[in-house]
Amino acid sequence: KAGVTQTPRYLIKTRGQQVTLSCSPISGHRSVSWYQQTPGQGLQFLFEYFSETQRNKGNFPGRFSGRQFSNSRSEMNVSTLELGDSALYLCASGTRGPYEQYFGPGTRLTVT
Amino acid sequence: GQQLNQSPQSMFIQEGEDVSMNCTSSSIFNTWLWYKQDPGEGPVLLIALYKAGELTSNGRLTAQFGITRKDSFLNISASIPSDVGIYFCAGSGTYKYIFGTGTRLKVLA
Numbered sequence: 285k286a287g288v289t290q291t292p293r294y295l296i297k298t299r300g301q302q303v304t305l306s307c308s309p310i311s312g313h314r315s316v317s318w319y320q321q322t323p324g325q326g327l328q329f330l331f332e333y334f335s336e337t338q339r340n341k342g343n344f345p346g347r348f349s350g351r352q353f354s355n356s357r358s359e360m361n362v363s364t365l366e367l368g369d370s371a372l373y374l375c376a377s378g379t380r381g382p383y384e385q386y387f388g389p390g391t392r393l394t395v396t
Numbered sequence: 397g398q399q400l401n402q403s404p405q406s407m408f409i410q411e412g413e414d415v416s417m418n419c420t421s422s423s424i425f426n427t428w429l430w431y432k433q434d435p436g437e438g439p440v441l442l443i444a445l446y447k448a449g450e451l452t453s454n455g456r457l458t459a460q461f462g463i464t465r466k467d468s469f470l471n472i473s474a475s476i477p478s479d480v481g482i483y484f485c486a487g488s489g490t491y492k493y494i495f496g497t498g499t500r501l502k503v504l505a
Contacts, residue, residue, distance in 0.1 A: 288438070317493065319495075326399050326495060326496075326497055326498060327399075327439075327484065327495040329492075329493055329494070329495075332493075340492065374438050374439070376438075383426075383427045383429075383444065383446070383488050384427075384429065384441060384444050385429075385441070385486075385493065386441060387431075387438030387439045387440070387441075388438050389436075389437050389438050390436075390437070390438050392436075
């Protein structure tokens with residue numbers, strides 16, 4: 285089975301711009317979660333989607349949003365980028381509720 | 397954001413040594429999981445634990461779900477150079493997934 289894929293792998297944006305990241309889960313997985321990883325804050329939960337509905341949301345500003353499509357693929361959008369948004373953004377998919385999650389390789393976002 | 401307390405933060409060990417790390421929380425979790433992350437990659441699931449007191453092995457790795465449901469332990473036996481990386485614990489509850497601060501492992505050949 286193919287693993288979780290994320291595109292693009294690397295991205296450089298300028299402050300104030302917006303960005304959209306994409307995640308394709310493992311086939312059959314209906315739950316997709318997004319995380320932000322930085323050296324200072326570690327792995328922080330952004331939100332989780334299941335069957336196109338957001339089930340849970342972390343403590344991030346409204347500039348961070350996401351959605352899930354009927355084929356379980358998910359996108360994450362960050363508007364009005366700030367320097368502090370530079371991070372590795374990880375997507376994880378799962379099937380057994382929220383218990384087991386399988387991560388993609390991540391998208392490395394650099395905001396200049 | 398909320399993180400679980402993981403110790404030690406980092407450790408250097410000799411190849412062939414056994415390694416132990418743990419993870420503690422002030423909250424109860426239904427599931428404990430352990431992941432390993434290599435530089436520039438996403439975390440890889442190593443072991444999942446579903447019941448208090450459960451002891452599960454995956455090759456040279458053994459993990460335990462604490463009786464109080466507030467902690468978990470991971471042991472690596474006979475470490476090898478490819479064990480180097482960052483190990484994360486994660487606690488999972490209803491629609492909630494909290495990660496530990498990570499243990500950075502370096503193995504000296």
